[in-house]
Amino acid sequence: MRCEDVQHALDGQLLGALKREDAAALDAHIATCRECQAVVADARRLQAEVRLIGTEGPSPRSWERIAASLENDPEFQRTAAADLQSDRRVWRLDWRWVALAAALILVVASSLLFLRRSLDSSAAPAPLAASAPADAGSDDLVTSIESELDLAAKHYENAIAGLERVANDSESPIDPALMATVKTNLQIIDQAIDDSRQALRTDPQSQFAQESLFDAFRRKVTLLQDTISLMNEMRKGNPARATAIASGLNKG
Amino acid sequence: MRGIWRGVMCAGVLTAAWLPAAGAAAPHEAAIPLGAVDSAQPAPPPPPRPAPRPEVRVHERQIRRDAERGWVDSEVIVRPFTGGEGITLDLMNMLGDVVVVGSKGRDGRLSIVRRVRGHGPDTEELLRTFAIDVSEYANRVAVRTSMPSPEHPPGRGYRPRVRTDYEIALPSGTALELKNMQGNVRLTNLGGDVRVEAMAGDVVGEALSKVRMLRSMSGDVMLSRSVVEGDANLQSVSGNVIASGVKAGSLTMGTVSGNVQVKSSSSGRAVLRTVSGDIEFASSPRKAGRYELKTHAGDIFVSTGGGGFEFEATAFKGDVQSDVPTHPGAPGSRQVRGSVGDGSAFFDLTSFTGDIRVMKKQER
Numbered sequence: 001m002r003c004e005d006v007q008h009a010l011d012g013q014l015l016g017a018l019k020r021e022d023a024a025a026l027d028a029h030i031a032t033c034r035e036c037q038a039v040v041a042d043a044r045r046l047q048a049e050v051r052l053i054g055t056e057g058p059s060p061r062s063w064e065r066i067a068a069s070l071e072n073d074p075e076f077q078r079t080a081a082a083d084l085q086s087d088r089r090v091w092r093l094d095w096r097w098v099a100l101a102a103a104l105i106l107v108v109a110s111s112l113l114f115l116r117r118s119l120d121s122s123a124a125p126a127p128l129a130a131s132a133p134a135d136a137g138s139d140d141l142v143t144s145i146e147s148e149l150d151l152a153a154k155h156y157e158n159a160i161a162g163l164e165r166v167a168n169d170s171e172s173p174i175d176p177a178l179m180a181t182v183k184t185n186l187q188i189i190d191q192a193i194d195d196s197r198q199a200l201r202t203d204p205q206s207q208f209a210q211e212s213l214f215d216a217f218r219r220k221v222t223l224l225q226d227t228i229s230l231m232n233e234m235r236k237g238n239p240a241r242a243t244a245i246a247s248g249l250n251k252g
Numbered sequence: 253m254r255g256i257w258r259g260v261m262c263a264g265v266l267t268a269a270w271l272p273a274a275g276a277a278a279p280h281e282a283a284i285p286l287g288a289v290d291s292a293q294p295a296p297p298p299p300p301r302p303a304p305r306p307e308v309r310v311h312e313r314q315i316r317r318d319a320e321r322g323w324v325d326s327e328v329i330v331r332p333f334t335g336g337e338g339i340t341l342d343l344m345n346m347l348g349d350v351v352v353v354g355s356k357g358r359d360g361r362l363s364i365v366r367r368v369r370g371h372g373p374d375t376e377e378l379l380r381t382f383a384i385d386v387s388e389y390a391n392r393v394a395v396r397t398s399m400p401s402p403e404h405p406p407g408r409g410y411r412p413r414v415r416t417d418y419e420i421a422l423p424s425g426t427a428l429e430l431k432n433m434q435g436n437v438r439l440t441n442l443g444g445d446v447r448v449e450a451m452a453g454d455v456v457g458e459a460l461s462k463v464r465m466l467r468s469m470s471g472d473v474m475l476s477r478s479v480v481e482g483d484a485n486l487q488s489v490s491g492n493v494i495a496s497g498v499k500a501g502s503l504t505m506g507t508v509s510g511n512v513q514v515k516s517s518s519s520g521r522a523v524l525r526t527v528s529g530d531i532e533f534a535s536s537p538r539k540a541g542r543y544e545l546k547t548h549a550g551d552i553f554v555s556t557g558g559g560g561f562e563f564e565a566t567a568f569k570g571d572v573q574s575d576v577p578t579h580p581g582a583p584g585s586r587q588v589r590g591s592v593g594d595g596s597a598f599f600d601l602t603s604f605t606g607d608i609r610v611m612k613k614q615e616r
Contacts, residue, residue, distance in 0.1 A: 018389075018390045018391060019389075019390055020389070020390040021390075022390065023338075023390035023391055174451075175434065175451075175452065177452070177470075178434075178451060178452050178469060178470055181452075181469070181470045181489070181490045182469070182489065184490070184509070185489050185490055185508040185509050185527075188508055188509050188527050188528045188549075189508060189527055191528075191549070192527050192528075192548040192549070192604070195548070195549075195604060195605065196604070199568060199604075206568075208566055208568055208586075208602065208604075209568065212548065212568070212602075212604055215546070216527070216548070219508065219527065223489060223508065226469070226489070227469075230451055230469065233344075233431065233433075
């Protein structure tokens with residue numbers, strides 16, 4: 001095996017499609033080629049890092065806390081100041097990050113405003129609608145972001161509706177007792193959603209209730225996805241039925 | 253062993269002799285109205301039931317055992333396979349228990365027992381025809397159960413059940429990918445990557461090194477006495493999730509309706525979540541460790557054996573209690589903060605309707 005073939009062979013190994021003799025040739029080549037050993041080591045390190053990152057990052061509050069700690073850390077301040085003085089390129093780069101961070105803060109703040117208004121449509125006044133005409137530009141921006149988020153929320157709700165429709169399929173191959181368990185747990189999550197909505201109506205500013213609501217939404221989507229994945233596993237060997245499930249997902 | 257059986261048989265005989273009398277007395281007492289105790293004559297006790305002869309008892313016991321189990325077994329099938337680093341055992345099972353034990357060397361072994369439960373002429377035929385396919389590729393061993401469709405579909409009400417139980421000796425370093433639709437899974441002493449998804453049944457792991465995922469839709473997930481490289485991910489939907497005596501880079505544990513427990517364990521990071529259950533963290537935090545515990549309708553209980561930590565507890569409707577000095581958190585929130593020792597580790601605790609309790613000494 002040549003070095004040019006190693007990447008292809010590694011891909012095949014990852015997919016489980018590598019023949020036994022090719023695997024032996026790959027092992028033999030890697031054992032003797034230092035460059036390819038490095039390639040394999042990099043690939044494994046990357047895999048491990050991706051696994052460690054996981055699907056969930058720290059919560060927004062955790063990030064706030066990290067940022068606050070760094071701001072209050074004199075050693076961090078001193079090092080950051082020294083870096084800024086010594087290298088103007090770094091300084092410019094830092095300002096790009098600051099601009100990006102500012103944009104992100106704007107998006108997050110706007111999304112929270114949107115969330116508050118959309119969840120409390122009956123009672124909550126539109127905070128920016130009453131602002132001065134001088135703020136018309138920022139109003140437009142926020143309104144635009146709100147529209148985007150509104151659209152995203154609708155997609156989100158449609159996705160849940162589609163998932164629910166598939167999961168409630170009367171021809172579900174899942175054992176009825178297991179399906180009953182799934183439905184019970186969906187009701188538990190629905191209760192959490194209702195609790196969070198209720199809390200937001202009482203206190204539209206509550207970040208805790210907002211996080212709780214979105215957490216419950218995410219959990220519901222995950223559970224529905226897992227349920228459908230299970231149904232697909234059960235129907236393996238019946239591609240026509242699996243296709244029907246997939247098309248059902250797009251009807252939301 | 254013989255003594256135990258004798259004891260069980262004696263207990264059975266005594267219970268059989270006592271049950272008819274007890275069973276007769278209860279309905280009799282319940283049938284008498286309270287106001288009629290003085291006037292009503294108590295009903296005569298039923299005649300004692302003659303003790304069954306030993307051969308009858310054996311026959312009845314056999315019938316009862318058949319009704320409880322009713323499984324017709326095939327012979328044990330043993331399939332060897334080659335495992336080791338870089339090889340994955342990929343097993344999908346519909347119904348049955350799976351036991352996987354780590355072994356030395358590169359020689360693995362599958363011990364498979366097929367079982368059919370049902371009645372009618374097709375049962376024996378079914379047992380003969382449903383097959384286990386074991387396919388070995390360069391870096392994957394795939395095991396599947398295949399059941400041919402019957403030529404003559406059975407009539408209404410006929411529900412044969414087919415299960416396959418596995419006992420697997422898995423060579424050191426071999427990765428395991430297991431999907432078990434219904435049945436319990438037990439894993440012991442495995443050095444390779446482990447990913448198990450059980451739909452209905454418990455998943456129990458012990459002495460595992462690389463826990464990519466242990467998950468059950470309906471059942472408990474437990475990991476004990478393990479030193480895990482990187483993250484240990486334990487998930488359930490309806491069941492408890494427990495880590496006991498686990499040392500890992502990080503712990504990710506979650507369920508919807510069940511409790512989450514971390515006992516006598518150590519990890520640099522932990523994300524523990526449930527919706528309607530409680531969370532218990534009874535372990536010492538690591539220096540600079542970060543622990544996020546979140547439940548919606550349950551309580552959170554943290555008890556640490558030592559080490560400095562800081563915590564931030566938010567209970568939207570419940571109370572926060574602690575044996576360490578606390579102070580209010582963010583203005584207008586129901587947040588409480590506290591610190592112990594150097595405060596290097598950090599706990600982020602949130603419960604929507606439940607209570608939160610933080611103790612610096614382990615109580616339980």
